[in-house]
Amino acid sequence: MSAYRITNVRIFDGTGREPFAGEVLVDGPRIAAVTASGDARSRHDAAPPDATVIDGRGGMLMPGLVExxxxxxxPDLFADAITRLPVEEHMLITVRNARTMLDCGYTSAFSAASAKTRLDVVLKREIEAARAPGPRLLANGPEITVTGGLGDTNALHLPYDEAPTFCWIANGPDDVRRVARTLAREGVDLLKLNISGDGGTSSAGADVTVMTDAEIEAAMEVARPRNLRVAGHCRSAGSVMAALAHGVEVIYHANYSDExxxxxLEAARDRIFVAPAIGHTWSLAEYGVSMGIPAKRAQAAADELAYCADTYSRMxxxxxRVLPGGDYGFPTSPHGAYAKDLELFVDLLGFSPMETLIAATHHGGEMMGxxxxxxxxxxxALADLLLVDGDPLADITILQDRAKLSMIMKDGAIHAARRAHTA
Ligand SMILES: [Zn+2]
Structure with missing residues (x-):
């Protein structure tokens, strides 16, 4: 394991403290010391003599981002095309996307579902063994959905009415238990339940709570003893209430949360995380029609967006804890665009750049467990670091420019160093 002394940087440490000039010593996978400029001299002596010096050239050193x-x-395709993709191509695309995510400065990813059962699980093993570059990953399986729920794209006239899509269709508590147990057997860290429908799709609407209490509880019965964590697709107020009542920890969307x-949500705020996944919604509303999306789907996204701005400013x-992370992987919101979410948090949801970056780093680390x-x-702390040429607090959009990410480090290992920073 290597040691690095990263000098001449302004440090955004994720705690809420204003950025300060200083240097950071990394030894092995962890940060050994963080020193503000005034008292840097004494700490130099603490650096191992073989530490590689990285001159940050006045850039911002911050924690790696969490999606x-x-x-x-x-695969940057819409739902039916995702389902049709053969597993061989699908695995390779997944590996490629993991590299893209790390290239974008995202050193951690909380998966909100894998389109086939083992894609995340297999990828995670490759990443952890350092055989494939990618973010540290909590692996999910396909979304568990009920007949007519989000992701049930089957049609009655086709030979298999309840075939797996990019989701796994389960009805009734016994069936949900069977699917959840199968996913647990295959090695997932997380389960995802589609508790509400979705706007403008062939499934039940966003305001409909489609999963029953018994079905949610059945998934929780499987998850609790196995230490699996559970996330819910919850657009309706009823689905948010149901998820919280059964101990679902991660609430996605929550657009239509009423008082x-x-x-x-507030009563449970110390144990839950909420993510609007606003990037996908915004891009559907913005580009959907020009990219062939039915007008009613784009309109539903525009409606969701309007509710989001109000709901999330109240949250x-x-x-x-509201986290960025935007459902990237569709034609309208492709991989690589992840940091657009940070801009949308500032422009649409009213978060300050400081609040946004704390959510994307500090709260992200909490969500990653x-x-x-x-x-x-x-x-x-673990040495997952990002060196940015510029100040994202002054201009949050620079995090969308990969050329400005001059160093990406995960577990104390440099992933990409686009410039010769080492002296
Ligand atoms: Zn999603």
Whole structure:
């Protein structure tokens, strides 16, 4: 394992402290020391003599970004085309997307579903063994959905009415248990339940809560003893309430949260994470029609977006942890565009750049299950770091420019160093 002394940087440490000039010592996979400029001299002596010096040239050193709603196996295609993709091509595309995500400065990904059962699981093993570049990953399986729920793209006249799509269709608690147990057997870390429908699609609408209490509870019964974590696609207020009642930890979308749902989210705020996945919604509303999306789908996205702006400004004021992560992997919101979400948090949801970056780093580390050791630039934390040529607090959009990411480090290993920073 190598040691690095990263000098001449402004440090955004993820804690909420204003950025400060200083240097960071990385030893092995962790940060050994963070030193503000004034007292740097004494700490130089603490650096191992063989530490490689990286001159940050006045750039911003910050924690690696966390994508809270990742679909590494979504191939920049829409739903039916995802289902038709053979597994061989699909695995290669997934591996490629993982590299793209890390290239974009995202060193962690919380998967919001894999389009086939083992894509995330196999990818995660390759990443952890350092055989494939990619973010540290919590692996999910296909979304569990009920007949007529989001992702049930079957048609009655076709030979198999309830074939797996990019989701897995399950009806009734016994069936949900069977699917959840199968996913657990295959090695997922997470389960995803489509508790509400979705706007403008062939499934039930966004305001409809499609999964029953018994079905949600059946998934939780499988998850709890196996330490699987559970996320829910919850657009309707009823689906948010149901998810919280059964202990679902990650609430996606939540657009139509009413006052009761907001109260329930606030009451659970220390144990839950919310992510609007706004990038996908925004791009459907913005580009959908020009890219062949039915007008009613694009209109549904525009409606969701309008609700989002209001709902999420209220969540922010209530201290609920809201994370960027935008469902990237569709033609309208392709892989590589992840950091657009950060701009949308500022422009549409009213988060300050500081709040947005804390959500994308510090809160992301908590969501990844590593509070206090991931998403921070502090002594003892994991050395997942991003060196940015410029100040994302002054202009959050520079994080969308890969040319400005001059160093990406994960677990103390440099992934990409586009410039010769080492002296
Ligand atoms: Zn999604």
């Amino acid at each position: 809270a709603h990742a679909h590494l196996s979504f 009761r749902a907001l109260d329930a 922010r004021k209530r201290g609920i 590593k509070p206090g050791e991931l998403g921070l630039v502090t002594a003892g």
